[in-house]
Amino acid sequence: MKKSFVAGSALLAALAAAQSVHAHFALRAPASWLVEDDKGDPQKLAPCGGVEQNPGTPTGASTDVRGGQKLKVVVEETVFHPGHYRIALARKRNLLPADPEVTMHDTDRGPRSLSAKIETNPQPPLLADGLWAHTEKPTKNWETEITIPNITCDSCQLQVIEFMAEHPGVRQGGFSYHHCAVLNITADPSKPPEDAR
Numbered sequence: 730m731k732k733s734f735v736a737g738s739a740l741l742a743a744l745a746a747a748q749s750v751h752a753h754f755a756l757r758a759p760a761s762w763l764v765e766d767d768k769g770d771p772q773k774l775a776p777c778g779g780v781e782q783n784p785g786t787p788t789g790a791s792t793d794v795r796g797g798q799k800l801k802v803v804v805e806e807t808v809f810h811p812g813h814y815r816i817a818l819a820r821k822r823n824l825l826p827a828d829p830e831v832t833m834h835d836t837d838r839g840p841r842s843l844s845a846k847i848e849t850n851p852q853p854p855l856l857a858d859g860l861w862a863h864t865e866k867p868t869k870n871w872e873t874e875i876t877i878p879n880i881t882c883d884s885c886q887l888q889v890i891e892f893m894a895e896h897p898g899v900r901q902g903g904f905s906y907h908h909c910a911v912l913n914i915t916a917d918p919s920k921p922p923e924d925a926r
Contacts, residue, residue: 752810752893756908757870758803759887760790763908768807773902776825776888777909780901796879796916796923801872802889809866810893813847816857816875817888818912825888826854828905838897842904845892853878878923882914 755761755769763771763778763785771785772778779785794800802816819825829845847859861871890905898904916922 752806752812752891752896752906753808754814754889754891754906754908755805755807756803756889756910757805758801759792759910759912760788761908762787762790762911764788765908769805769906769908772906772908773899775828775890775902775905775907776822777886778907791884791911791913793913793915794877796877796881796914797920798877798917799874800877800887800912801874802887804861804871804889804891806867806871806891810891811864811895812891812893813845813862814860814871815847815855815890815892816860816873817854817890818856818878819854819886819888820882822886822909824854825886825909828890828903829858829892831892831904836895840897842892842894842896842898844894845904877912877914879916879920880914880923881916882912885912885914886910887912 753768753770753772755765771780771783773780804814815829817826831845832843833840834843848855851858856875857873860873887910888907890907892905896904
């Protein structure tokens with residue numbers, strides 16, 4: 730996946746030249762922890778959205794999940810930009826991973842993001858990486874199911890970020906946009922417990 734993503738960088742540059750430089754996405758499932766507008770804003774600041782002028786209004790929403798079960802994650806890309814997505818889970822917001830390391834390249838419009846590091850074997854707190862890599866505007870929502878670790882965790886933080894390729898970056902959010910959901914996870918005693926990760 731990484732090779733094809735880098736190999737398509739020329740195509741990404743051409744597409745980005747014709748598109749808006751600011752991607753946006755909305756977290757459709759599970760319920761977002763912030764009130765989102767029709768584009769999914771505010772979403773620039775790591776780790777869970779907001780912007781400096783507007784940290785966002787909490788929804789108070791949380792999703793009850795059984796450990797070891799599948800959870801559907803649905804994302805709507807409201808403003809197209811080439812890139813990919815990543816999902817992480819942590820017990821507290823400040824334990825969520827930093828945005829991925831980005832490789833830059835020079836273009837006739839100045840420096841732009843070429844690619845971001847994708848963990849091919851994600852380890853906690855990462856649950857999935859390199860999701861929905863794309864260079865064309867999606868025609869429907871992105872959907873996947875992730876297996877929730879078999880732990881008990883009240884107010885765990887599920888983070889979904891979008892990395893934007895061929896992007897100059899934004900002061901507040903770098904090359905990623907961010908959303909989170911609050912999960913109340915109850916371990917399934919019939920399944921093996923997860924390790925400390």
